Amino acid sequence: MNRLLVASLFALTSSQVLAMDSLSDLAWKNRVVLVFGNYGDPKVARQVEALETEEAKLAERDIVVIRVSKEGASSAYGNIPALNSAKLRKDAKIEDDGFHVVLVGKDGGIKLRSEDIVGNVEMFDLVDSMPMRQAERK
Incomplete structure (x- = not known):
């Protein structure tokens, strides 16, 4: 009985991890x-390092x-397993291999698109101006 319960829990957890591959899973x-951006693109490294x-x-x-x-696709910050780059590209409507930064709100809406590095102050100010974020701070 215990083995069956453990196996069932493992299977359930595994399927949830494998299913997390698009933005809708994070909404x-x-x-x-x-x-x-392409692997090795210095703009990608600079953007990620700035945020980190x-x-x-x-x-x-x-x-x-x-x-x-x-x-x-890989998580640079946060624990997000099993990412599917093709689905993420489709969800964010990115069709080329160039550098892009896309901010997606908790509601799943795209709040920012940029082909340039986005400064931390700009990023956090934008998030802080969102109604959902303002409600979280109360």
Whole structure:
């Protein structure tokens, strides 16, 4: 009986992890910063490094940061398993391999698109101006 229960829980957990591959899986839980660009693109590295210096601010705002390239997608900040780069590209409507930064709100709406590096102050000010974020702070 215990083995069956453990096996059932493992199967349920595994299927949830494998299913997390698109932005809709993150809706109402996280704000998402998607950093698109080719592997080794210095703009990608600079954008991710800039955000990573503000871990406390990312955590406070429920922000996860995801790198997306032709080779795949990976979590740069936050614990997001099993990412599907093709679905993320489709969800964010990114069709080329160039550098893009996309901020997705908890409601799943795209709040910012940029082909340039976005400064932390600009990113956090934008998030802080969102009605949902303002309600969280009360």
